[in-house]
Amino acid sequence: MPAPRVLVLRAPGTNCDEETAEAFRLAGAAAERLHVNRLLENPALLDGFQALCVPGGFSYGDDISAGRVLGNQIRLALSEPLRKFRDDGKLVLGVCNGFQVLVKTGLLDIEDSAGPLATLTWNDHGRYEARWVHLNATPGECVFLRGVERLELPIAHAEGKIAVRDDAALDALTSQGRVVLRYSVADGGEAKGFPANPNGATANAAGLTDSTGRVLGLMPHPERYLFATQHPQWTRKKAAGGYDPQGDGDGLALFRNAVSYFG
Ligand SMILES: NC(=O)CC[C@H](N)C(=O)O
Numbered sequence: 001m002p003a004p005r006v007l008v009l010r011a012p013g014t015n016c017d018e019e020t021a022e023a024f025r026l027a028g029a030a031a032e033r034l035h036v037n038r039l040l041e042n043p044a045l046l047d048g049f050q051a052l053c054v055p056g057g058f059s060y061g062d063d064i065s066a067g068r069v070l071g072n073q074i075r076l077a078l079s080e081p082l083r084k085f086r087d088d089g090k091l092v093l094g095v096c097n098g099f100q101v102l103v104k105t106g107l108l109d110i111e112d113s114a115g116p117l118a119t120l121t122w123n124d125h126g127r128y129e130a131r132w133v134h135l136n137a138t139p140g141e142c143v144f145l146r147g148v149e150r151l152e153l154p155i156a157h158a159e160g161k162i163a164v165r166d167d168a169a170l171d172a173l174t175s176q177g178r179v180v181l182r183y184s185v186a187d188g189g190e191a192k193g194f195p196a197n198p199n200g201a202t203a204n205a206a207g208l209t210d211s212t213g214r215v216l217g218l219m220p221h222p223e224r225y226l227f228a229t230q231h232p233q234w235t236r237k238k239a240a241g242g243y244d245p246q247g248d249g250d251g252l253a254l255f256r257n258a259v260s261y262f263g
Contacts, residue, residue, distance in 0.1 A: 004050040004262040006031040009039065009098075011070045016056035016223060020095065023223040024053070027255035036073060043081040050262055051091040052082070054098030056156070056221055066120070066159040067097055071104025082107055091143060091258055092215040096157055099207075099217030108217055109210045110173070117169040118208065120219075121161050124200030130156040132232065133198055133220060135206055136184045140177035141213025143261050144254045150188055151181075151250040152231070153220035155198055160219040164202040173208070181207030181218055222251030 006024045010017040010033050017033045024031035029051070039045055046052070060069035074082065086092055086107065094102035100120050102108050110117045123129055132154050139145035164170045173179055182204040183197045184190065191197040191204045199219075207218030228234055228247040237243035 001263050003028055003030040004259055005029070005048060006051040006053060006258075007039075007046070007049040008033045008053045008055055009036055010034065010055070011036045011059040013059045013061050014055055014057040014097070016095065016097075016221065020053055020055040020223045023226055023252065023255045024051075024258070026226055027252060028259045029255070036070065040073065040077050043078055046081050046085050049090070051093065051258055052085065053093045053095070054101045055223070056096035056098060059097055059101065062097075062159070066157075067100025067102075067104050071101045074101065074105045074107075079106065086210070086212060086214055090214065091261065093144060093254070093258065094217040095223065096155075096160070096219055096221055099219055100159060102215065102217040107210065107215055108208055109215075110178070110208065112169075112172070114165075116165065117173055118162055118164045118202070118205075120159055121163045122159050123157070123161050123198065124194070128156070128158040129160070129198050130154070131198070133206070134184045134186050134188070134196065135220060136182050136188055138177070138180055138182070140180060140209070142180045142209040142216055143213055144216045144257050145180055146257045148253050148257075150184070151220070151222075151253075152225070153222055153251055154224045155220050157199070157219055160201075161199040162201040162205040162208065162219070164205070170203060174203070176211065178208050178211075179203060179205045180209045180216070181205070181220070216254075222254045225249030225251040
C-alpha cells in the first residue's frame with residue numbers, strides 16, 4: 001500500500017505542525033506541512049491528499065476567539081472542496097486549536113436549524129491549563145479511535161470547554177455517538193468536575209466526531225505522547241513494572257488508525 005498523503009495545514013501562529021506531521025510519519029504516512037495561503041490560492045491541492053490535519057497552536061493569535069479567523073477562511077473559501085474531501089472517504093483531524101478551527105468551519109456537522117449544537121469556549125476558571133488528563137473513548141464510527149478505550153494525554157488550552165447548547169442538543173449529540181472522548185478520573189471512572197474535567201466541558205466531552213466518523217476534533221494533544229518516555233512519570237511507571245519504556249505513547253494509536261484506514 002502506498003503511504004497515505006497527509007496535509008498538515010499551518011497558518012500564522014500554528015505551533016504544533018512539525019510534531020503532528022512527525023506523528024503521521026511515525027505511523028507510516030507521508031505528511032506534508034502546507035500554509036493555508038497555498039490552499040486558498042489552489043484548493044485543488046487537496047486532491048493529492050487522503051487526510052487533512054489542522055494542528056494545534058494559536059492561529060492568528062487567537063484573535064476574536066481561538067480558531068475563528070482560520071475557521072472563517074476555511075468556511076468561506078474551502079467549504080465545498082472540504083465537504084467533497086470528506087465525502088470522498090478521506091479523513092480530517094483537528095487537534096486543540098485545529099478542533100477550534102473545525103468547530104468554526106461547519107465541517108463537524110454540529111449545527112441544526114437553530115444554530116450550533118455546541119461550541120468551544122473559555123475554560124470555566126478563565127485560565128490557560130497545560131497538564132495531563134485521563135480520557136475514556138467511545139469510538140463508535142470514529143476512524144481515529146478504533147480499538148481505543150482509554151487514553152492519557154496532555155492538554156494545553158484556554159478556550160477548550162466544549163459547551164453544548166442545551167439538553168436537547170446534548171441528547172442529539174450523544175444519541176448519534178458524536179461525543180467520542182470524555183475526561184475521566186485516573187481509573188476510568190466518571191469525572192465529577194475539576195480537576196478531572198479541566199475546563200468545565202458539558203458531559204466531560206473532550207472530542208467530537210462528525211456524522212461520518214471520518215472527521216474528529218479533540219482538545220487533548222495526541223502528537224505529544226508518541227513515545228512511552230514522553231509520559232512525565234515514565235521512570236516511576238517503569239519501576240512499578242508493566243510499563244515498557246520502548247513502547248508507544250497513547251497518542252500514536254490515533255495516527256496509526258488513520259494510516260491503517262487506507263490499508
Ligand atoms: N494548544 C493549543 O492548540 C492552544 C489552543 C488555543 N490557542 C487555546 O489556548 O485555547
